[in-house]
Amino acid sequence: MPGRILKMHNCQARLLADIPEMSFTEFRDMSINQIQKGARVVSFFGCLDENKSIRLMMILAYDKQGYLTAFSTIVKDAYDSLTLQIPQVNRFEREIFEQWGVCPKGHPWLKPIRPQQTLNNNLDNFPGKENIPLVSDFFKIKGEEIHEVAVGPVHAGIIEPGHFRFQCHGEEVFHLEISLGYQHRGIEKALINGPDKRTIHYMETAAGDTTIGHALAYCQAIEGLADCAVPLRASALRAVMLELERLANHTGDLGALANDVGYLPTAAYCGRLRGDFLNLTAFICGNRFGRNMLRPGGVRFDLTDSMINEAKQRLIKTFEDVSNAVSLLWDSSLVADRFDDTGSLSQKTALDLGLVGISARACGIEQDIRFDFPTGIFKFSQIPISTHSSGDVFARAFVRWLEIQRSVKFILDQLNKLPEGEIMAAVPLLKPKNIAVSLVEGWRGEICHVVITDINGNIRQYKIVDPSFHNWLGLAIALRGEEISDFPICNKSFSLSYCGHDL
Amino acid sequence: MIKTLYARLKQGYRTMPFPVKADALPNRFLGRPYLSANLSPADFQQCKQVCPTKAIAGSEANFSLDLGKCLFCGECQKISQNKAIVFSKEYRLARSERKSLVLSNQPDMAEQRIKKKINNIFGRSLKLRQVSAGGCNACELDINVLNTPGFDLARFGIQFVASPRHADGIVLTGPVTKNMQLALEKTYKAIPSPKLVIAVGACAISGGAYIDHPEANNGIDALIPVDLYIPGCPPHPLTILDGLLSLIKC
Numbered sequence: 081m082p083g084r085i086l087k088m089h090n091c092q093a094r095l096l097a098d099i100p101e102m103s104f105t106e107f108r109d110m111s112i113n114q115i116q117k118g119a120r121v122v123s124f125f126g127c128l129d130e131n132k133s134i135r136l137m138m139i140l141a142y143d144k145q146g147y148l149t150a151f152s153t154i155v156k157d158a159y160d161s162l163t164l165q166i167p168q169v170n171r172f173e174r175e176i177f178e179q180w181g182v183c184p185k186g187h188p189w190l191k192p193i194r195p196q197q198t199l200n201n202n203l204d205n206f207p208g209k210e211n212i213p214l215v216s217d218f219f220k221i222k223g224e225e226i227h228e229v230a231v232g233p234v235h236a237g238i239i240e241p242g243h244f245r246f247q248c249h250g251e252e253v254f255h256l257e258i259s260l261g262y263q264h265r266g267i268e269k270a271l272i273n274g275p276d277k278r279t280i281h282y283m284e285t286a287a288g289d290t291t292i293g294h295a296l297a298y299c300q301a302i303e304g305l306a307d308c309a310v311p312l313r314a315s316a317l318r319a320v321m322l323e324l325e326r327l328a329n330h331t332g333d334l335g336a337l338a339n340d341v342g343y344l345p346t347a348a349y350c351g352r353l354r355g356d357f358l359n360l361t362a363f364i365c366g367n368r369f370g371r372n373m374l375r376p377g378g379v380r381f382d383l384t385d386s387m388i389n390e391a392k393q394r395l396i397k398t399f400e401d402v403s404n405a406v407s408l409l410w411d412s413s414l415v416a417d418r419f420d421d422t423g424s425l426s427q428k429t430a431l432d433l434g435l436v437g438i439s440a441r442a443c444g445i446e447q448d449i450r451f452d453f454p455t456g457i458f459k460f461s462q463i464p465i466s467t468h469s470s471g472d473v474f475a476r477a478f479v480r481w482l483e484i485q486r487s488v489k490f491i492l493d494q495l496n497k498l499p500e501g502e503i504m505a506a507v508p509l510l511k512p513k514n515i516a517v518s519l520v521e522g523w524r525g526e527i528c529h530v531v532i533t534d535i536n537g538n539i540r541q542y543k544i545v546d547p548s549f550h551n552w553l554g555l556a557i558a559l560r561g562e563e564i565s566d567f568p569i570c571n572k573s574f575s576l577s578y579c580g581h582d583l
Numbered sequence: 584m585i586k587t588l589y590a591r592l593k594q595g596y597r598t599m600p601f602p603v604k605a606d607a608l609p610n611r612f613l614g615r616p617y618l619s620a621n622l623s624p625a626d627f628q629q630c631k632q633v634c635p636t637k638a639i640a641g642s643e644a645n646f647s648l649d650l651g652k653c654l655f656c657g658e659c660q661k662i663s664q665n666k667a668i669v670f671s672k673e674y675r676l677a678r679s680e681r682k683s684l685v686l687s688n689q690p691d692m693a694e695q696r697i698k699k700k701i702n703n704i705f706g707r708s709l710k711l712r713q714v715s716a717g718g719c720n721a722c723e724l725d726i727n728v729l730n731t732p733g734f735d736l737a738r739f740g741i742q743f744v745a746s747p748r749h750a751d752g753i754v755l756t757g758p759v760t761k762n763m764q765l766a767l768e769k770t771y772k773a774i775p776s777p778k779l780v781i782a783v784g785a786c787a788i789s790g791g792a793y794i795d796h797p798e799a800n801n802g803i804d805a806l807i808p809v810d811l812y813i814p815g816c817p818p819h820p821l822t823i824l825d826g827l828l829s830l831i832k833c
């Protein structure tokens with residue numbers, strides 16, 4: 081069996097026909113076996129074969145070894161759920177159920193994750209098709225002193241919609257169920273038969289706060305499928321943008337965390353400083369979120385020498401202020417009291433749930449795409465992985481601070497030795513009947529785009545996994561046994577995307 | 584404590600004046616586009632073809648660009664050799680009428696920005712409720728940023744409130760996904776009349792990149808009457824601020 085493992089690299093195009101196909105029993109054993117050996121599920125989805133049968137595709141990552149693998153099996157309308165053996169596929173199985181009408185039999189909690197039209201046109205009367213998120217059962221705990229708290233989809237702040245259902249005993253949360261899907265816009269379906277002129281805009285708005293992250297994952301996938309070599313200068317500028325996005329969001333989140341525990345100085349300063357990073361992004365490409373910067377083949381905006389100098393100076397100045405604002409946080413006993421031991425997750429739970437990004441690194445898991453699966457300029461300039469082991473709100477905040485420091489250093493390094501040359505290369509046609517898996521370490525964590533091309537080199541299927549898709553369950557589990565009033569800081573410490581999940 | 588006070592001194596006073604000077608916006612910022620009156624058919628076709636959202640329509644003699652659909656991607660400006668469309672740094676883009684968002688290359692069209700009648704109802708205080716219905720979080724974040732000390736929205740008497748019952752109006756982002764439509768309608772109903780509706784971003788105005796998706800509406804227009812449109816993808820915070828301020832007495 082091990083001989084059948086197909087090794088793939090990040091963004092490497094592979095013939096679809098080379099992906100091993102096996103019986104379901106083999107598929108299940110292989111999955112369980114590889115997970116036990118330390119592999120991790122980056123994506124698990126259904127796709128339509130040329131002969132119209134439904135193929136389940138499992139994509140695993142071996143972080144320490146730095147390669148990916150894919151294998152598949154053909155299913156009809158049902159198969160035996162893998163969730164009990166591999167908890168990290170639980171949401172993927174629910175997604176397969178609602179997208180293809182293929183039932184994972186024995187799944188412990190089979191309900192739609194984002195009510196949507198199925199991708200399988202043969203299915204008219206699919207169960208969950210017409211469900212809207214709120215109109216479905218929630219997990220309930222019964223008992224005299226149990227009460228239920230429902231929050232959302234419209235929240236008190238300026239924030240995206242989601243519904244949170246708490247089962248509480250007094251102040252204590254026994255269980256939290258998070259119901260999403262309100263933001264579903266049908267992105268994956270609209271990408272089929274592309275790429276076209278709208279494709280990049282879907283990417284840039286899949287999760288607007290991760291414009292660069294998702295656009296980069298897309299560009300790299302396309303470049304892999306087209307065998308296109310991106311000029312080094314473009315590669316470096318892309319990485320600079322990716323890290324600026326991380327800086328803006330991490331700074332904003334640290335401010336918001338301070339705000340949620342009532343420590344206003346840091347909240348106020350970081351709110352403004354986040355804007356300084358966004359303005360620096362706009363200084364480079366005109367848009368605060370990095371819209372219009374990335375395109376397959378390279379980037380659209382170059383930096384002149386004087387712009388490079390100005391960018392460096394602004395970055396240094398902003399970083400100074402951020403250091404000052406954030407250091408207040410670590411000195412405050414009020415903050416320590418609220419951050420420490422709040423919303424803790426053990427490393428084992430994090431591994432079982434397949435958490436990614438900051439949430440995983442805050443549990444001491446060394447996992448970072450920039451380091452484990454480097455692409456572009458990250459192959460030449462490494463950023464060390466930032467971790468902390470306590471798994472609580474403090475750890476998630478502290479990992480952000482570590483990453484801020486390393487990103488600033490990285491950007492300055494890049495700007496100091498920006499390679500000369502072009503910023504855009506022509507992109508040839510995509511190879512037909514190929515598959516590429518593209519991973520990017522967005523600011524929240526691992527972004528995974530899987531692209532499969534058809535016989536003409538158009539997109540036959542596009543699978544997006546935002547880090548939030550893995551991590552929402554982490555938040556729900558972290559809340560168990562906590563006081564309900566700690567929900568805001570726990571939520572903020574994960575800082576997950578609604579639209580990135582709902583697509 | 585000493586350190587906190589010292590930090591306060593170091594961080595300084597950072598609230599920006601409003602209206603801002605032109606250099607507050609980055610050089611590469613794309614604001615209001617201007618359309619050339621004089622074009623070859625080829626020029627016009629090129630622009631029309633690159634546009635991802637069909638914002639450009641008409642013919643070369645009489646063509647228009649719909650700010651409500653425009654994603655400000657700049658592709659049209661880039662492709663046109665003869666400056667068919669040129670983006671300026673003018674950030675004040677809000678309009679009260681949907682049709683005023685459609686810019687023309689005909690010079691004599693008088694441009695109406697904001698109807699003033701709303702002023703008198705809410706005077707100098709405006710309480711708003713934000714609802715995101717499929718917004719990608721960019722519009723939401725750039726509305727939220729108005730609450731930071733840099734913009735300090737509260738100094739103008741505008742506040743975002745937690746309950747629709749406390750609000751004078753709704754600020755909507757996103758194309759209004761089908762899954763969120765019911766919640767939006769309920770929120771709208773919960774706001775006491777008279778109430779305002781402000782659509783922020785291309786998605787909320789026209790569907791934006793999601794125009795004609797079966798999973799969403801083409802913005803809020805067909806569902807609820809809108810009082811103010813703030814275009815952009817996402818609009819710059821200053822564009823949003825300017826739009827909101829146009830609704831109250833300053």
Ligand code: SF4
Pocket residue numbers: 633634635636637638639648652653654655656657658659660
């Ligand atoms: S800038 Fe606006 S009008 Fe021009 S191509 Fe982009 S979306 Fe279309």
